Amino acid sequence: MTEISGGPYKRPFRFNIQCSSPEQVDARSWADLARQVEDLGYTTLTVSDHLDEQVAPIAALMAAADATTTLRIGAMVFSNDYRHPVVLAKEAATLDALSGGRFELGLGAGWMTSDYERAGLPLDPPGVRISRLAESLAVIKGMFADGPLTFHGAHYQVAGLSGTPKPVQRPHPPIVIGGGGRRLLSLAAREADIIGLNMNMAGGVIDASLGPNATTAATEEKIGWIREAAGARWDELT
Incomplete structure (x- = not known):
């Protein structure tokens, strides 16, 4: 039993x-690595989603699932700006179905400046990216649900589209959202199943300036934001 932010x-x-x-x-x-991870007792193998020197997450996660029997797989985390949510929902549901319900869907607003600059992608202000992520979550959950989805937002428009296949895990695979700012963590508290506590990456780089945002006091403050936004969901969150 651990005491966190004033409660067990x-x-x-x-x-x-x-x-x-x-x-x-x-x-x-890659298959040998996945089997080693499983044999060592890890629960989940994750792959990040950047455009630098790393494997692409979707293919790598499916290969890891094929090589194992109990190991869960997930993205830590998919950058929302790199994929339309309708496309990501289809990929995620397929990963969940083909892995036998072992997939965890990690989502983030995107943050690494170098990814955007090198690929020529527009980097909107953090507030815009978070608003887009919030809409993306609604679209993805709608694509996982039964029946066709119609969605009209500032960033996405979906007109009567039914998501197929459906994920094995219902109503959807566990959703992971990571972040370090109040608005993103509050969104995670309302919408995610698992929350990843991170530094505030609004600056787009990892350097010494992040230190003050990684202290015990800063982390306790973030947990407080999550508790406040989660309300009755607090006890359900990981």
């Missing part, structure tokens, strides 16, 4: 390992 919080530990940049990218080496 009991969850069993489970351990995840991030495998985004293996030394070798070939079928046998």
Whole structure:
């Protein structure tokens, strides 16, 4: 039992390992790595979603699932700006179906400046990216649900589209949202199943300036934001 932000919080530990940049990218080496992760007792193998020197997450996660039997797979996390939510929902549901319900859907607003600059992608202000992520979540959950989805937002328009296939895990695979700012963590508290506590990455780079945002006090403040936004959902969150 652990005391967090003024109240007891009991969850069993489970351990995840991030495998985004293996030394070798070939079928046998990747399968061997996934089986080793499973044999060592990790619960989940995740792959990040950047445009630098790493494997692409969707294909890598499916290969890891094929090589294992109990290991869960997930993105930590998909950048919302790189994929339309209708496309990502289809990919995610397919991953969940083909892995036998072992997929966890990690989502983020996008943050690494170098990804955007090198790929020539427009980098909108953080507030715009978070608003777009909020709409994306609504679209993805709608695509996982029964029946056709019609959605009219500032960023996405969907006209009577039914999502297929449906994920094995219902109503949807566990949704992971990570962040370090109040608005994004509050969104996660309302919409996600698992929340990843991070530094505030609004600056778009990892450097020494992030230190003050990684202290115990800063982390306690973030947990407080999550608790406030989650309300009755607090006890359900990981």
